[in-house]
Amino acid sequence: MVRRAIWILAACLVSCGALQAQLTPANPAELPRYDLTLEFDDVTHIVKFRDRVTWTNTSTKPTRDLVFNFYPLYRVPAEDSFLLAKTLELLRLDPSYGFDGRGSCGRIDSVLAVDNGTKTALTFTRKSDNQTSFCVELFNEVAPGASVTVELTGSVVLPNKQGRWGHWKGVSYLTNSLPVLSFHDDRGWHDVPFVPWHQPFWNEAGIYTAEIHLPKHQKLACSAEVASEEALANGWKKLRTKPFVGRDFAIVASADFVEHITSVKVPDGRTIAVKCLAHPEHDHYAKEMSIIAAEAIQTYSQWLGGFPYEQFTIVESYFGWNGNECGGLIMIDERVFDMPHLARGYVEYLVSHETCHQWFYNVLGTNGYSETVMDEGLATYFTHRFLDRKRGRNNDLLTWPVGNTWLPNIRRENYRFASWYGAMKRSDAPAAAGALPEFGHIIRLFSGAYDRGSKTFELIETRMGEAAFMDFTRELMKKYAFCVISIEQYKAELIAYGGPQSEGPWTELFRRWMYSEGLVDWSVDSVSVNNAGPRQMRGDRIQPGKPVRVEVKLSQHREYSEATTLGVQFRNGDGFPVRIPLDGRTLPPGMDEHDVEIVPASDGKGAVVRFTVPQEPTQISVDPDRVLLDANLGNNDWVRKPRVQVLPFYTFIHDTDLTNDYDRWNISAGPWFFGQFMPDPWYTRTSLLGARVGAYRTQTFAGGAYVALRPDYRDLVVGVDGVFDHFPTPKTQVGFNVEQRIAGPFDSDGEQTATRAVLYGRYIFQLGSSLYQPPISYVDLFTTYQDNFLPNAREVGSGSVRPDWMWLNGLHYRLNLYTPYWNAERGGWLDLVYAGGTADLNGRVATHQLRGEAAIARKLPDGLGWFSDIRWVGRGVAQGAVPGRGQFFALGGSQLYRGFDLQERQGSALWVANVEARMPVFRDVRWNFVDRILGVRNVDLAAFYDVGAIYNNGDRINNTAHAVGAGLRVDLAFFSFIERAVVRFDVAKTVNAATPVQFWFGVQQPF
């Protein structure tokens, strides 16, 4: 509440502050004009356009051609198909929903030269080196300062796909999809290729007018304000828009939309209408988003210059990623509207970010293809700056009901840095600046342009001071309003603002933080207070009124000894009232009383700092505001306190990067539930129900100790487990698990102290995006000991022996290209294991074991209606071991041969083949539960056939078994788009054996 009150006060001070004039184009006469006539048909799903384009040559060279980007010409190149499918999987979208295999939805019918009312056809050709741009040959040269007008006619077919252009569930969208002139300067035209996984757009803002014809029941959201609406005779209507200046012209329409309008008074005195068009069932977030955007517009208008329009539109659409900026309008994905209401903190972050793009992308244009950081880095920085002031640093994004605050929460800074720390630890965190193809995929782009980029702008503000930085930014926005700025122009503006003496420091800052990958790692090595010696974990002793002399030893371990601050705290949350600058310059006034003495380290990487403060500090931190991109924030504080939480219910969701503090150890304890989703080559950990104490450090370690019941074995065990991530090299992990039975099995005979243990090292070739699945591709080296946990077999070969225990050393390789991983529609997998060691078969013997598995999944092609959603999956498994008399394997189980249980037949070699058809019963539904935390998305019916045989000493045990079965697969979404998983229920019967019908329940598809 207090924080909220302070915020309201601050907002009031802001609105009473200096008046920021509305942002208008710096050079309106030079901007291209697009006079559009659009005809949108919701039956044929075709948008026809006529576009009269007037272009003025602002360069110093004449030109004879015009080059347009027209993105709907795009067709996915074969080599990009896998990357695109994986990107959609990362967004938790079935790839077939967004992946348009046919593509090429755009068509240009004619280009006419328009001169004093006469129209003459011009030749136009698609560029050979860029499939989404075309070149128009003009009759005459356009001299510098001269203009030319051409008229384009053509159409865009809206495919039944989610994305920038298309239609889905009654919503039609056409964004960044009309022909737009590419960027032009003295070096000519700069058309850049389309990149479907980000905004590769690089063009001047245009002045748009539009006449839009559409069926009258359609409700339209568009970039511009509608000036007039007129009913037409054929059941259609005609809308005319007011002139609009922006980076693109977007339209989104649906007959189902309900419009919410709120308004906000901006600092220049105008009132801006904020509209949100959404489905009626998304009323809650439609209202919330309007409020969030209104608050953001008010603050950004004050900080960055007045909002350029009289209205702002938020519209619900289907495109897979969460939010998308257009000129004058933002699209928010349907799945964000469908989030739990308690996730308002996340929605606030997202809408504030997309709204900020009206300044960085739309007003201040960017080369989105080569310098993404100039809009994403700035928008990310100003969004966090805004929310830091509005909600406090690292605020919770989820608001659990009162009394349930122990439930796993996601904090904003943890969310922001979890993936960056992962990239950094993998040695794969790129520089902030770079072209999209250099980043290669969205995760690297986020680490570089968004995460590192936003910290670069924070560093620039810290260097300049708040007042100067905001003044600089406002002047920049005015000067470059509706123009395009490059990184080098931005740097030149900083130098011009700071004077010639600032050139060296700015050049160095840009070299380090914009163009390079290096980092800092400041560390508080020791602190002595009145020579009383260092201490750890004790921040409680305060002796008011007794001055003390403090000595702090600091060191810096990475590439850059970037200037920073040493902060001294006397009580928790006092904001570090004593701050000593460590930038090698003279100390600011007010430092005299602290008698500061700084002795730089001889190698320049660190210092000894001595000072006097009126009482004993409780905390001393280097870079207390966390401005720098520090490789290890855990050593920045003198008193290193872990985050400790005692939980009434501890689940694996508490042990993830998103739910833990990224800059320290997290200790959790409580009653615990664990379930493993994928088998490991050594043994599969079963479900566990008990109590656990765990320790977690983002991208470093996860582990704990537990006592738990194992329902599968009906026993009680104690155990420890742990994984050291990125250890000992960036792409490796070391993990272990030791588990020993201490009681049970409770209703059958068995060893009283059965034990199993594993130690493994893993090299990861390719990570996946799932929060619970193993990587896409990796290799394991392992050693494992296990007593026998298999149940006694009913049917075995003659002379076969049940191993008492085994000690194996092995090698495992896995490649899993299933996409999406929760319900594959393409891809396959390969899994290979070799293990060798000692087994006890009534005496110790050497054993060697091999296992190979291959699977493939396919969806039927688009265009077959219901049949298109059918998926076929096939798999083969072969397993063999010596000595041949050992009962090492069971022909049965929910993930191998579903016609038998584990007890039925056991032997030393087996093969199994499975084929399964997964047929849609309910597709793309929204059956939500528990405030939409959990939702059903698809329900499939599976029909399958399993066949296999098992051998003892080379002899088949009984016959080759054939089983048929059916199953139900429920595809679930958690938090709308955070995670996906399939729950299944299968029934199978072996047709040629007198064995019972088997029932199986599980998480994930069987193969």
Ligand SMILES: [Zn+2]
């Ligand atoms: Zn963005």
